[in-house]
Amino acid sequence: MKKNISIIGASGYSGAELLSLLVHHPGVTVTHLFANSSAGKRVDELYPKFRSADVRHLRGVGHLIYEEYSLDKVLNDDLIFLALPSGEAMNYVPALFKAGKKIIDLGGDFRLQDTSLYQTYYKHEHQAASYLSKAVYGLPEWNIREIKTAQLIANPGCYVTSALLPILPLLKEKLIQPNDIIISSLSGVSGAGKKSSVDFSFTELNETVKAYKVGNHQHTPEIETVLSRFGGEPSTITFVPHLIPISRGIYSSMYVVPKQPLTNEQIEAVFKKYYSDAPFVRLLGNTPPEIAHVQHSNYIDIGWKVYERNNQLILHSVIDNLVKGAAGQAVQNMNIMFGFDETLSLI
Amino acid sequence: MKKNISIIGASGYSGAELLSLLVHHPGVTVTHLFANSSAGKRVDELYPKFRSADVRHLRGVGHLIYEEYSLDKVLNDDLIFLALPSGEAMNYVPALFKAGKKIIDLGGDFRLQDTSLYQTYYKHEHQAASYLSKAVYGLPEWNIREIKTAQLIANPGCYVTSALLPILPLLKEKLIQPNDIIISSLSGVSGAGKKSSVDFSFTELNETVKAYKVGNHQHTPEIETVLSRFGGEPSTITFVPHLIPISRGIYSSMYVVPKQPLTNEQIEAVFKKYYSDAPFVRLLGNTPPEIAHVQHSNYIDIGWKVYERNNQLILHSVIDNLVKGAAGQAVQNMNIMFGFDETLSLI
């Protein structure tokens, strides 16, 4: 029998991407799309790409109507996705959790266990701190066992995913310095969400690049926390995000320091040890990855190069920020939670 | 049982798009990918997006090898796609046809029945003129009955498809002047194919627009021929293509002259009469379409507006030039030829 799912925050880019992935998913039925600001509108009014050509018997999701959320509407659902700006999911999670629903939060509210870190980087207080300990970090390649039985998933941040997957194996194997990690990332504009702002207008962003939130982006503590937890050593990083004129995709270039001389082959062996079963991790060796190769897919492509002259190891990774960096990873988590094949509707 | 198919010219953009559509098609098996210039290379070497992450049991098509073509390799195939520059398909078709193979040619070699027109616009002689009469024009919305039993399909041109579908119903109903048709089209750069040319470099094309082949583009006679044939009256057109800085998509704005005053509702009724069963034609009324809504899909979106003040009817259409304008329409034709659901692997 199909699982019933709803999406809260369904009218944003991540919500729409979830819809793209779920519409042909053989194991689920989308029952409700909640979007308070767009309540009453059809999905294809906001996202015309979901229009159906078929005027007699509608297929797809274009004809669905965004609704105002209320708890009673989801009582028959099996799982709820939350795709909301930071600070909003914490208002929904407690009631949903008590109602026994499985929850996957695509935002940042349940990723940091430490509320003071949360407050420092997200600039507001946490309103549901007692649920933090119930949240399981949804990085399947490193936490699949916990995800299988989780009720509440904190889906990783986009930059975070791109950084964790290349660095974690090397840290875990104690091959690199844990406090000498530089992450220089480039993001497409959709990562900022749907923005009504001159700063995100085409005229302001085409043909230019800028760094932003240098040293104080909210993904910094998330990367450090997860590196320390799964990597087994306290880690600190320097993280600089840049906005570039593409719609989708993240490019992370990482500079780490080997504890002792390493070869490209050793690196490859380590990556294969951790990822040979991972259906979405593609290992490219010395070939640098390209964003175009992962767009609209749930893959992460990883390249590396030992740079002996300067005792450094250079790592590169690319993801689609809306797929492996958000909705795709969320569906991957859902597949694991429901016992489906991890790749269902993702390959 | 699955049908065996091969692609000749598999390494170009249309060939790669075919591969994307066929890789998960439940009714076919891709047996050979022919690409003389890339023979011996793996698909994912040229198109890394096809890489598989799975190091043990390969799925997908990334590991397939481009081969040099020879007729004996396709003797067990059911259908051959030709995705070649104009002037090349005519060298393959006769032998394939005699061998009894179904053929879908994505290029322009078999679209014009008149060899002198062909020579004028394509600038070389036709080498397989006796096969022109065997070719069925692959526009499913207007020619499905012939396509069902065809052996050789001439898949329509990209600009052509975007222009024919909006204009044909109005012409067929004798609602517009057949010789007062202006088609002003914009195309993304992938329409030019894989080009080693300064003229198609990023630096030359970003942040600019230019018209080209004004009045002498090879799609002009194709549009006129098909309008005349299916529309029932000899038609002439003015067609101007423009190159714009996007990768995929065609936007056609068409200006036609009503024979007598028309209302927007009458136009809608006519389009519904012809397209209510067409799974890929979406009718938008007075809302102008947008390229983004059809990218990576086989849809054509059509909008219209009666402009009484100047006795004109304005039509707009958008398609993805690589999908409905090439590979998608080819798969749609294949589905019809094999008796599959017309939308298989396309929705």
Place this chain on the structure above:
Amino acid sequence: MKKNISIIGASGYSGAELLSLLVHHPGVTVTHLFANSSAGKRVDELYPKFRSADVRHLRGVGHLIYEEYSLDKVLNDDLIFLALPSGEAMNYVPALFKAGKKIIDLGGDFRLQDTSLYQTYYKHEHQAASYLSKAVYGLPEWNIREIKTAQLIANPGCYVTSALLPILPLLKEKLIQPNDIIISSLSGVSGAGKKSSVDFSFTELNETVKAYKVGNHQHTPEIETVLSRFGGEPSTITFVPHLIPISRGIYSSMYVVPKQPLTNEQIEAVFKKYYSDAPFVRLLGNTPPEIAHVQHSNYIDIGWKVYERNNQLILHSVIDNLVKGAAGQAVQNMNIMFGFDETLSLI
């Protein structure tokens, strides 16, 4: 002695472009930059490209401060530019006019003499109708004598400029049908001004195209009025603007009908008759123009092609919407009004 000038609405894109052109203009001094919403901010805070490197003696305009407007601040000025959204200039013009100031309005408030047309297309009432008859239309190539002695200039619209210059000579010579004129234009996004809107965000506009305001754009009556006035015959047009993913530039493709057969050479002779003295009109013959060739310049490039097969004449023109379509043409008008060389600071 240098002329003193001020700009009202100095913080928008047209205002900033004016500043770029005036900063090194040898004949003028910028005395005030009015921008109520940015009052108190430095120019280089909003437009960092105007920053000076020189920490000791500032040059350029980056250090100037945007001010709140009041009439007494401009009493010593010779000329005031208005670069405001439509409907705002009409609130400033009467007092400035009475104070004897020369005025150049870059907006649409004084371009249409007919207030009912204004109200239909601009959707609000005109508040300074008695000043309409005092406004001189600022198209130098056609109205230079009146511009020389004008006190109030209505600077032409961007689309309008791109359409008028190619069509007017042919109309004036009675070579084309005055009511069978189609103008299909493409505009870069800066044409919409500084927009806080999801609809103008990078993510929504990159890799797509859409037509908008089909048949009811406010430049329609402006084009018709000026064609009729300078062309000598009442004209009606069909005008369709499209938004394309570039920052700057307009591409207009125009389809007109010769009254009798014309040759490309005849067209050239006509254009030369009208424009051989025009320093910013470049005649390209059968070569279609490209936006890149006029960006950041005050040129308009015009190409043409007689298309006998369908009794049509195809015209193309390109301009930079912020230069020849706005600030550049305004400076050209100012040069003429002050008796400077028409090209000063523009070539």
Place this chain on the structure above:
Amino acid sequence: MKKNISIIGASGYSGAELLSLLVHHPGVTVTHLFANSSAGKRVDELYPKFRSADVRHLRGVGHLIYEEYSLDKVLNDDLIFLALPSGEAMNYVPALFKAGKKIIDLGGDFRLQDTSLYQTYYKHEHQAASYLSKAVYGLPEWNIREIKTAQLIANPGCYVTSALLPILPLLKEKLIQPNDIIISSLSGVSGAGKKSSVDFSFTELNETVKAYKVGNHQHTPEIETVLSRFGGEPSTITFVPHLIPISRGIYSSMYVVPKQPLTNEQIEAVFKKYYSDAPFVRLLGNTPPEIAHVQHSNYIDIGWKVYERNNQLILHSVIDNLVKGAAGQAVQNMNIMFGFDETLSLI
């Protein structure tokens, strides 16, 4: 009296940019444009933006003709610019030098004094090694005294310029570790020159990013050599260039390690010490720079941020690769060599 200058390699992007800067330069006359592959063509045939509208008396440079080079043609010139692919300038320099001409080479042939380094990174042998010692490195902010009297200038590389200017003051003051320098740079596509290659086509580069020549780009030894020479300590770096979908501009993000804790104010004081007289260096403090703010200008904008948590100093710089990264810096050098104001025709 005006100086006579010629350009060898005048038809590439750097050559065309030189032309843009020189056409209104009050101190020079362009006498010859050499471009063997385009000999006989007019400048505006290759670069239509240089067209003149004036059909009677030509101004500007559009009507000039590219010529085949020969030494006798430049005997009356005062200075020759070489804007050639690497490996070609070395064939011209010896004869020009002996003829007593001043020379500015925009390519890489005379930047490295060490021929074995040259051969390693440029993949061919040096043919004019005896002239290496005569070449003066053309970085005006650090070498102005030598430039004044130089006969042969090696104009710095684009990436190199963007990296040297932020790092050198800190190195010179011994504030940072000389061997722990990471330079992660992004370049627009024009940096690759005019390329006939599928790899540089619009379709392949729009909406994507890739790193390239990881650890072995030819600018690596140039940066190290100049850092060591002007910084006073042997330095090694890790340099990774990335190609991004913009036409012009370089963004360099640099990660260096303070020898002892530093404040943002200390950094500012150091930069002011070295650059308060530098007309093209703009200091932005903690505000990260943006490429748009320097496009079409000779400025370099520099931002910085001390990141104490991880004992790191983050530096950012932006330049226009064709201006401060090539032609603009070359004109700056020429101005110095001729005793002109350093900023002539550049501000």
